[in-house]
Amino acid sequence: MIKGGFAGRILHVNLSEQRTWTEPVDDALARDYVGGLGICIKLASDLIPRGVEPLSPESVFVLGVGPLVGTDLPSSSRMYAVARLPASGTVGWCGAGGYTFGAQLKYAGYDHIIVSGMADKPVYINIEDARVDIRDAGAMWGLGIDDTCESVYRDLDAQAGVIAIGQAGENKSAIAMAFVDRISTLGRGGFGAVMGAKNLKAIVVQGSGGITVSDRKRFNKLSRSLLNSFREYKYLKEWQELGMLKAFPMVPIDVYKRMKERRTACVSCPVGCKEVVRIPDGPFAGLVKHTSSALNLFTPMMYGMQDPWEAVKLITDLDSYGMDMFEFFGLMGMARELAGSGVISLTPEEPEIDLTSFSSMSAWAERIARRQGTGDLLADGFSAVLEKLGNEAKQHAPALIKGIHPYAGPGAALPWDRFGTMELGQVLDPRGPHVGSGGSPTYFAIRPLEVFPKHLKRMGIPENVVDRILGPDRNKLHVGRLLRYSHAWFAMLGSLGICARGQVNRFYNADLCAKAYEAATGIPTSTDDLRKRVDRVWTTFRELNIREGLDASKEALPDQWFRESGFKEYLTGEPLSKKQAEEMKKEYFDEWGWEG
Amino acid sequence: MKYEITYIQENCSGCLRCQLACSRAYARSFQPSAACIKIESRGAEYRIIFTKDCVECGFCADNCLFGALTKTPKEVTA
Missing domain, CATH: 1.10.599.10 (Aldehyde Ferredoxin Oxidoreductase Protein, subunit A, domain 3)
Structure with a gap:
């Protein structure tokens, strides 16, 4: 019944058994759950064991992309993962701009990947079309996201999609995320820790095949018409020029323009909200950062940091560790109160917690990612900290929902009211x-x-x-x-x-x-x-x-x-x-x- | 009709719409590896390369909304 759109196969990887196999995408599954996120949810519902510990070998996660990914329908590159997440205990969808990974997965011949088990040493999954290997990741372990991706790109002669975790994921922090192609974030709630607990450093995919559609004439007409709508959109150039700052002008445009290197886009997207920036001057001059939005890079300024380049550097470090910046700042705000009221005691070598200070936040980012000192406690996220410290700590907690700090609202990073x-x-x-x-x-x-x-x-x-x-x-x-x-x-x-x-x-x-x-x-x-x-x-x-x-x-x-x-x-x-x-x-x- | 394709590499966003258009037309599949235009990424840069099989149809330029590719008709000579 499936005549196009889907690559047609689901890839299974069992890390405990070091075994991979494929199965076809079932017609009824495709029809009833559409694809992408829908099929991820259905597979997760069937395969994630009831009550499983998120970081146990029995935990299973599902990745996938929809049937339009890999085609030229504008901006159809979105990818999803579904897993039981350590910060919330919920089974969560984790979404990311697929950048190149989503399309490469399709070109390699897969719509979904199901990962189960746990490797006994650090590994990465390497996919080159039908050839799938579980490879040693000893040389990557300990690297940040950027360095991990660079080490992959260096050894390849063609473009590849990469999902990787940083040190926070390796150390199973509940605020660890995975990153897609070092740009898009996957998994607020601790998806990075789910990968880390499996000793899975990265998934690399290269595809040389193609995606066909069932009704070429009709599909091409729809796609062409839609592209023309984008082309004629009077604000297109402005979006391409400013990215997400067009909607949320958090910093003066001249500051942004001084650091902007180039606009980048997920496969098939004519708008492009990803970007490459370079810090123009100061102690971090020359630092190049690939990001899903310049907007994110200035988040520390919402917490009082003054220097935009220090803000960019801090987010670069957080991203490299593979850490959720909103949870990081939420946790640091709570930790400051806990330390101030004597509920926790910092060790002599630990810096004062000051959310407006680059040196303080930079040091704490590293302490959490590497689980050093008080960072070890904080790395487990809000629920674990509050459970450990008891009622005395609860009065210092910010708004929490399912153990995670909501990042939009009063007192949050995005102060939408x-x-x-x-x-x-x-x-x-x-x-x-x-x-x-x-x-x-x-x-x-x-x-x-x-x-x-x-x-x-x-x-x-x-x-x-x-x-x-x-x-x-x-x-x-x-x-x-x-x-x-x-x-x-x-x-x-x-x-x-x-x-x-x-x-x-x-x-x-x-x-x-x-x-x-x-x-x-x-x-x-x-x-x-x-x-x-x-x-x-x-x-x-x-x-x-x-x-x-x-x-x-x-x-x-x-x-x-x-x-x-x-x-x-x-x-x-x-x-x-x-x-x-x-x-x-x-x-x-x-x-x-x-x-x- | 053949076109002179000009490109400005620094405008390339890496969206691969050019490759998708080319492969759709000539490979009847969305398949960047089969396209006659290649986008190579090197760090923060993209390199635009045309293969010897390019027929200069201009479909790639029609699908570039970032101003990286433009086309002008080639003069027809007897």
Whole structure:
């Protein structure tokens, strides 16, 4: 039944047995779970053992890309992993711009990789088309992400996709992530530790094959038409010039321009939000950094660091260790309070914890990544620290959801104060706090309601439901009801392999997604079919987490969100009460038809 | 129609749309390895190389939205 789009095979790697094998992508699996994120979730549901310890040899993770990845449909390079994560204990989706890895995986002949077991020494998985080896990674172990990738690139004569972990992952830190092609981040919640616990340093893939589509004529027409929409977009050049800073101008543009080297893009993306920068002067002059966004590089300035180049250097170090910068700063803020109140004692050689100081933060980044001194405690993440230190420590904790610090909201790195779907979604995404799955028109604060219906229609929301979300007079906004469809829209884009970033997904709509999927795969798919299938994807994701212990207590709204200078109601800007937010949660579950 | 393809390597983003367009047209598959244009990455740089099989159709330039590739019609001589 599958006639195109899919590479057609799932690669299994058992690290304990040093064995690899493949199986075909089952027709019914492709039809019912679409691909990419959807199939990752279904495979994880089937293969992750109930109650498994995230860092045990029995733990399994699944990687994968959707059926549009590798084609020229604009911005279809998204990749996902699903694993049980150590920071939250949840089974989480981990998403990344696939850069070259996603497409290379397809060209090598695989849609998904399932990794099980644990190697008895550091290894990496090397994939060259049909040839798959588990290789010794002794020379890579101990290297940061950049050096690991460079060591791979040096030995190859063609482009390769690389997923790698740094020292934080090797040392099984709960705030460790993996990086895709040293640029995109994979796995807030500790996916890097999941790889590290398996002694898996990296996955390298080179593919020389190709991807065909079922209906070439129809697919090419859709793709060409869509590319023209990008071409005619009046802000395209500005996006290409500024990247994510166009949406979030965190630093003066002249500062950014002084360091910008070049724009880079995931395979097939005509916008490009990745970039290469070079620090122009000062003690770190000449440092080159590949990043998923210059925006990230200035995050330390949100915590009070003054020098932009010190900020860039610090994030370069955090990325190289393979560490989640938001969790790092959240943990350091809590550690400062714990040390100040005497709950923990720093060792004499440990520097004072000062979030505004480069030297302090740089030293602490290393201490956590290498598990030195108090860094060993902090490396295990919020839940472990609080469990170890007991009630005395809890009063110093920031807002936490499922053991992870939500990074958007009052007192967080992204001080967004209007309470839209991305903000509420931090509580209701089963994986833990992440804004990625909660996209909707509320992505931009204070957007006029008049523009909502066209975006809601684009997300595939039926007209009769729009009334429930905006009210019959279209003058209200039920954030909880809208979030239910944000999650479905996210599942749709992720299962196909389309980027979810606002500047890209604005060109897509549910009808177009269904047509592109059908033209690529040959699987008969109406818009309604696709809606039902992605609802199945997100429902399976939630059921999987309920099986693993998700309950209402783990989705409590943080009290910190409702204190002075807390969240504001999206439309009016009035302070948001906890009662209002609780009502939104009820509406979310009601809209799904689930019990809350 | 044949085209003169000019390129500005520093504008290349590595999106590979050029390779996808070329292979779609001539290999009937999305297959960068089969494209007549190669994008080699070297650190922070990309190198654009045309193979001897390139027929100068200009599809690659049509698909470049970063200004790395442009095409101008070649004069037809008798």
